[in-house]
Amino acid sequence: MKKSVSILFLLFVLMVGSACAPNAAEVSTPTLESSSPTPLPTMPATPEPTVELTEPQVTETAVSETGNGEQNQTVIYKIVPGESRVTYEVGETFINQNNRFAVAVGVTTEVRGEVYANLSNPPESSIGVIEVDISQFKSDSSRRDGVIRNQWLESARYPIARFEPLRVEGLPQAYSEATPYAFRVIGNLTVKDVTREVAFDITAQLSGDTLTGTATTTLLMSDFGVGPISILGVLNTEDEVKLTFDFVARP
Template sequence: MTGYVLSALTFLLLLTSCAVQPVPSMLPIPTAVSEPTTIPTEQAIEPAIKVATDQILANTTIFRIIPGESQASYEVGETFLNQQNRFAVAIGVTTEINGEINAVLSDPPASSIGPVTVDISQLTSDSSRRDEAIRKRWLESATYPLAVFNPVEISGLPASYVEGEDYTFFITGDLTVHEVTKPVTFNVLANLNGNTLTGTATTAVKLSDFGVGPISIAGILNTEDDVKLTLTFVARS
């Protein structure tokens, strides 16, 4: 009897050991998630622009053109018909000039120039008669007293400068005279010494482009159409 019971117990143990074990559930394998590419937004770019602008402003020295020490002039050829076609060059000058030069001494090409204004109603030459005719009839500067040059681009500036040396470069912009605006380019020779910036800027324009010539007085005088303009400036910081 005892043997029978042992046999039964052994059989039950075998059944238990052979029972189907539960299959572990298959869990999903996590996949790597790529981070989306971040595109700079305007909000992100603006601070960088502001920092760069602030750095330029911090390194900018403002030179103001000094009226009285600076001058603007015109040169135009005249033929006097009543004097056996005598040729002469008329020169008119004014010292009423205003403007600012924003020089970035650590990075000259980053420099800029504000509007330059010239009171052309104050132009004087060796002939008061000519000056009066310019103010009232030809240039009408009594009515349109200001010539304004708005610089748009400065080219040819060196990457660095040496104090006391002369540098040549070009300033392109819009010149408004007699309510007419035309693009012009000035050739500039400038020198920086201490807190004083000096230089000469020259260009050539046509009277006809601004609707003020060439001038002709029957039997007396004819002028050329081409005019040389010169700005000789002294600016201090």
């Protein structure tokens, strides 16, 4: 009896084991998924540093050929406002002060223009148009300045006097550093709406890169319809006026 129970128990264990054993077909060996390595984050490209190039200061020049095929180099000198000035001088008699005589002086530094200097062949040099803001003339009397600006010169309406050179006479044949040279420039001067031919006597010299000089002329105010000035019972001016142009110019 015990033997038969043992056999039955063994059979039971075998049956249960068979039922619980996994089917070989169903058992699968776990596979490792071969995944590609995670790509590293792409770093933004560092832009190459840009370098701003500053153009070197170059002297402005104009080059022309001579009849012999040689090149003449002309340096363009620009008149510097503020460092240059135009001055007028005119005699005036104060009637209300026992006919006291004085010289009225007015100055403006608002002047522009160019000089074309040919250092290898000075006679080929020339001067460009010169413009002066005469509305900025200042003297020792604001009352005088106001009358000139609004009534006589009418520079509030015609602020720019313009000198257009026609020819240059007496330029030297050769140039030497820091040597003063005297010459003459003839051109058309326009004040208000009147144009007259005027000649300036000039002395100029070049030292380093700075051209300096003085130009002078005398003219009649009546030629331009601006004088002589007369304020009844106060003063009378002379008709002749002296103009002086002290200039500084650089390339």
